[in-house]
Amino acid sequence: MGMACASPDRSRGCAVSAQRTNPRGLPGAKERVHHDAMRSRTPKFAALTTIRGRDILRVRAFGVELASVWHSGLVCHTGFFVHSRFSRFAMKSKGLFRELARIIGEDGVLWRQEDLMLYEYDALSSVRQPDVVVFPRKTEHVVQIAKLALRHDLPLVARGAGTGLSGGSVATEGGILLVFSRMKRILEIDLENQRARVQPGVVNLDLSLAVADAGYYFAPDPSSQKACTIGGNVAENSGGPHTLAYGVTTNHVLALEVVLPDGEVIHTGASHWDRPGYDLTGVFVGSEGTLGIITEATVRLSRKPEAVKTLLAIYDQVVGATRTVAAITARGITPAALEMMDGFCLRAVEEATHAGYPMDCAAVLLIEVEGLKEAVEEHADEIEAVCRENQAREVRRAKSAEERDLLWKGRKTAFGALGRISPNYYVQDGVIPRTRLPEMLEFIGSIEKKFDLHIGNIFHAGDGNLHPLIMYDERNREQTARVGKAAREIIMRCVEMGGSITGEHGVGLEKSDLMPLIFSAVDLELMGRIKNLFNPQGRLNPGKLLPTGKMCGELRGGLAGGGPV
C-alpha cells in the first residue's frame, strides 16, 4: 500500500488485519483480535504513535487545541494523511454530524473514534478511517447524503460487508462512508420471470436461501457469500467457483438504481432484456463504486439443476492436475466448477476443516458437473476417464449432499485455513489462458525457489484464475520485500501470457497502479473519460481502479491478503 512506504507502523496494522479468517467486516471479536495483535506485535513506540495519531485526529475533530502539536508529528509518521481532506471535514464536523443526523437520525451515524476504527479496513487492508460512517435505510437517504457531500466537497465511499479483497471499500481519503447493512430488504421476488429486486445490503447467500425452496438460486457465489452483499458483488463484478459455467455477476444483473455523486437518481437497464439505449448497467457493474452508488439491483435467478455430481481427483504430480483442466474442456465438457488446490494448501485445509482431503498428495481437482441426470452421469464418467488419463491417483465422488458440502467448505474456507499456518500471506488474482496452467505452475515453483518463499496454489483452474498465496511474516522486513518482488514476477508472467491482473477481486486500491501493465495510456485515458462523466470531482471512492501515480513502491496495496475467494 501507499502507506506501506510512507508509514511503516500503519502497514503493520494492515498486515495484521490480513490474517483475519472471517472478513465479515462486522464489529466484534475479530476487531479486538486485530487491535490486540497490533498492540502486542508492534514496537511500543510505533503503536503508540499510531494510536495517539487516531486520538489526536479525534480531538482535532472537536477542536481541542492540543491536537495541532501532535498533528505535525503524525504527518511525519503517516505521510498518507498529508493528502487527506480530513482537516476540511474536521472544521465542519459538528455541523455535518448534525446535518447527517437530521437526514437519517442519530442512530444512523457513527463518528466516535472507536466506532470508526471498525471501518478502516476491508479484507485487503487497513488504510485509514472514514470521517463519519452513515447507515442509510432508503434511496432518499443516499440522495440527501450525496448532496450534502457535494456541498461540503467530501469523499463518498460505499461499503457492503467489507469482504472485498482489493481495498475497494476503504475510505482512502476519509469522508463519508455509506454502509448498506440497513438496506437489506429483498424488495421483490418474481419466480415466473426469474427475477429479484433487492436493496444493496442483501447478503448474497440470503437471496439464494430466500428462493431455495422454490428451486431457484442466485448464481454468483463468491466464497464470502455468507457475508458479502449483492451491492458489493455488483460494484466489484464478483466471481466465485461456479462462474465457470454461469458467468460472473455482470451476467446476472439486469437493472440498477444508481445515485450519482450530485444526488441525481437514474435507473439503468430493465427487468426485461434489450431495453433500447446504451448498456449503462454493464458499465456500472464492476465500476467499484467510482461512478455511482448502487441503491437497488434487479438480478436474475437461476433454476437449480436436477442433478449435481462432485468429483475429487487426487494427483501425485501437480502437472497431471493442470493438464487435466484443458483436457476436460477439450472433450466438450464445461463443468459447473473446476477448482485446484495444491498439497501445501490441502494439508492446511484438512487440518482446519477435516473435509476428508488427502494429506499426502501433490494436488487435487474439485470438479462439479450439473444438469439433467443423464448428462451429469455421462460427463462425470468422461471427466473421471480424463483425470485417470492424466495420472490421477484416485477419483472420488461425493456420495451425499453432506459430503459435497464438506468438500466445498474446505475449498471456500481455504484462505482462512492458511492463516493458521503463516503469520501473513499475500494473495493474487491473476488470470491466464487455461492451457498455460502447467507452465504457470512450473513458473510459480521456480519463483518459490528463486525468492526462497512458500507459495500455496488455490486456483479457479477452469477459468485460468490463479490465487497463488505467498506466505510470509511481516516482521521479517527482508522477507516481506522478497514477497513483493515474487508477486510482481508472477503477475508479469500472467500479463505476458495474455492474461489479466485480476479475475474477480477487482482493481481497487491494491492494483490500480498495475493497470498500465495491461492497458495503454489511450485505454486508461478512455476509462478516465468515463469516470469524469459520472464522477468529475473524483469524490466518489477516490484512489480506486485507475492509476493515481501518487503511490510509491512496487505493489500498491502492499502485502496484505485476507478473506476467502
Next chain:
Amino acid sequence: MTLAVDSLRADLAALVGPSHVLVDPAACAAFSVDGKIPDCVVAPSTAEQVAAVLRYSSEHHLALIPRGKGTKLSMGNPPRRYDVALSLGELKRVIHYEPADLTISVEAGMTFGKFQNLVGQSGLWLPLDPRGGAEASIGGIIAANAAGPLRQGFGGPRDMVLGLKIATTDGKIAKTGGRVVKNVAGYDLGKLLTGSFGTLGVIVEASLKLFPKPPERATFAMRAGTLGIARDLRRSILRSPLDALRLVLLDSPATALLDVSAQAQEHTGPELWIELGGSHRVIERCAFELRRLASAVGAPLVRVEGAEKAWEHVSNLAHWLQQKYRDVTVVKAALPVVASEEFLSRAQQEADAERIALASFAQVGVGIVHVCTLQETLNASVAGLVARLRQAATDLGGTLVIEHCPVDLKGHVDVWGAGGDDLDAMRKMKLSWDPNEVLSPGRFVGGI
C-alpha cells in the same frame, strides 16, 4: 459536409489507398441507409486506417456510418447526416485462436459464417443465431447486440464478448477487457460498446468466448392450439429441468410461412417449438419429459425434422419475409417473460381491428416477441398499429423497437421509443466519445 467530393476522395485515398475509396454514385447507392446515399465509401484494411478515417471525419465534421455487411442497418432512425460509408469488410483476419482455451480474437469484418466454420472444425461454436445469419459480420453482431432465439440457452453477444478493440473519433485505438475468460480489470467498456449501434466508436477487433457444440440437437413442436395452453406449457417447461437451447411460440401464420410441410397439414393455432441439445441419451430423456408436459395440457408433440432452415428464418425474419412481402415491418417487443402471451393476444386484436395480416414469433422463455406485418406495400395504418403495439408493450412492463420497416414509416414513428431517466447520461456518454457527431448521427435512442 463541407468538402467537395473530389477532395474527399483524394484525402481518404491518402489514408487508405485509392483502391479502397469509392465515389461513383451508383456504387455508393448500394451503401444507402434509409434512402440516404453517402458521397463516398471507404474500406480501410487495418485498424489504424479505421482510426485515421475517423479522425479525418471528425476534423472535417463529416457524418460516417460504420458497417460490416449491412444486414442490420435497417434498424435505427434515419441518419441526420450521412457523408461516408465506412465498410469494415476488409478487416477479416484471425488475430489469435487457441481452441483449447475456448477463446478467439478476430477482426470485426469477418463474417459469422466464416467464423463458425473456422471454430466448428474444433467442435466449437459461438452459440448465437443473429439477424443476418452467416452473412452478418462479427463487429455488426456485437454493435447491434444481435441475439436470436439461442439467447434462451446461452445469452447474447453481451455475455460472450471478452474484449474489444475500438477505433475512436479522435483517431486512437483503445482496448477494453482482454482475451481471458475472466477479467474485472477496469471499466467494462465492452458492455457499453455492445449494442451501441456504431454511435460511440468503431469496433475493429473482438475477443470472444467459445462454447463446445452439443453433440446432437433436436427440435420438437407442441401444438398448443390456444395461447392459454401455450402459456401453461411455457410455464411447465421453464420450471422443468430441461435446458432449452431455443423456445419459440409461433402463431398460425408463422407456422404456415415456415411450411415444415410434412407436419403443418391442416393444423391451426399456436405451436411451441423447442430445441434441445446433448448426447443421444440426453435428447431421448428430454423427449420423454416433453411428451409428459405436452400431454398434461393435451398438446400433441412431434419431432421436427430438418428444423435448421426454419430456425434460420426465425432468426432472420426481415430478410426472409421481405422476399414475399416487400414492405414488411418487423417490431420487437421486449417484455417480462410472463407477458409474452398476453402481448401476442393484444397484438392480434389490434391487427384485426386494422385488418393488417400479422405473423408472430415469440421467444417466450426470454420475453422477446417479434411481430411482422405481412404487406407488399406499406399501409397507412401501420404507423398507428406500431404505436398501439408499443403502448401494449409499455402497459405490460416492456419496450418495443422497430427492427425493420420501410423508410416512409420512420417519418411517423420513432424506431426506439422514449428513453428513461438515464437518457441524459447516455447523451453525455455520446458527447464524450463523439463530440463532433461523426458516428451515425441521429440513428440511436433519443436522437443520439
